Amino acid sequence: MTVNTENMIQAPWETAGVSLDMSAPRTSLEVMEQAKRNWKVSGQPLHTSPFESESVVSFIDVPSHKAIIREGDNAILGVVGGNWNILQNYEVFQFVDELQSMGLLKYHSAGSFKDGKIIWIQAEFAEIEILPNDVHKKYLLFVNAFDGSFSVRIGQTDIRVICYNTMVMAARDAAKNGVSIRHTASMREKLAKAKEALILSQEISKTFDMFQKALAQLHMSADMWDRFGKAVVPEPGEGKNKTRSENARNQLVSLSLTGVGQDIPGVAGTAYAALNGLTEYVNYHRTARGKDDDKKQAGRFHSTLFGSGRRLIETGVETLNGFLVEKGIQVETVL
Secondary structure, X not given: OOOOOOOOOOOOOOOOEEEOOOOOOOOHHHHHHHHOOOOOEEEEEEEEOOOEOOOOEOOEEEEEEEEEEEOOOOXXXXXXXXXOOOOOHHXXXXXXXXXXXXXXXXXXXXXXXXXXXXXXXXXXXXXEEEEOOEEEEEEEEEEEEOOOOOOXXXXXXXXXXXXXXXXXXXXXXXXXXXXXXXXOOOHHHHHHHHHHHHHXXXXXXXXXXXXXXXXXXXXXXXXXXXXXXXXXXXXXXXXXXXXXXXXXXHHHHHHHXXXXXXXXXXXXXXXXXXXHHHHHHHHXXXXXXXXXXXXXXXXXXXXXXXXXXXXXHHHHHHHHHHHHHHOOOOOOXXX
């Protein structure tokens, strides 16, 4: 069987980072250099000026907060509380290093968002075939923010290899279950949290695989396609232009029928095809802001992991799960 890959597109993270050459184990320092994220930050005091005249400028210290400055270019990455503890890039990579040395996972890709304010690392730990010749790889995602917006998060992404569609599965669940690393935590606690996230991700992964296989058994009716499209892209409010939402909905359904990898035997017309069409839409086709195509694509990937793109996928998953319930297909899901 030959799968049509004419429309194969780059991995969704390529404009926000790099895929790492991990043909052999590497140290965290080598990985950071390859990912071009081998920089440090420091906390610098803040000052403010309450008044200014032609001859006098008075500065007052702001002890309750500090600025996070990247060494090298002095870029200001954020302003945080005075007690906020810096977690350097090398520290994040180090405890991924530890898990790799145990044979639990291996580095795959790394990058950053918002000019370095958020750094991320993906490490592969498993793979599964949902259907013959349709492989999904499982990754543990590590995210660290220098702007004080959140603690280090550890969650899971699921990549459908044939088209690099990214499905975020565990970010919300990890947050609920406390799999995050505070910026005051010890390295021992950080490593324990990483192991905890890996165990949680393995369990969620098994459940989600069962869910996807169940979707492959459900053939969508015309009514289901209509309801699925309207759930993900609802009708706009009264008096608003419906053209944009209709176009988005038509594109979503089109990708569910003719998108990359939909020609794999057993996919076409199923609820599984609808899920894959949705993730391709969110990752590559949804309207995004940016000065150029690379910036727009980086924005889509960020949205898939943290923003409205992830919420769209969650809505789609909930809707498709509802169809399984309607048809009496009992399967444990991530919901």
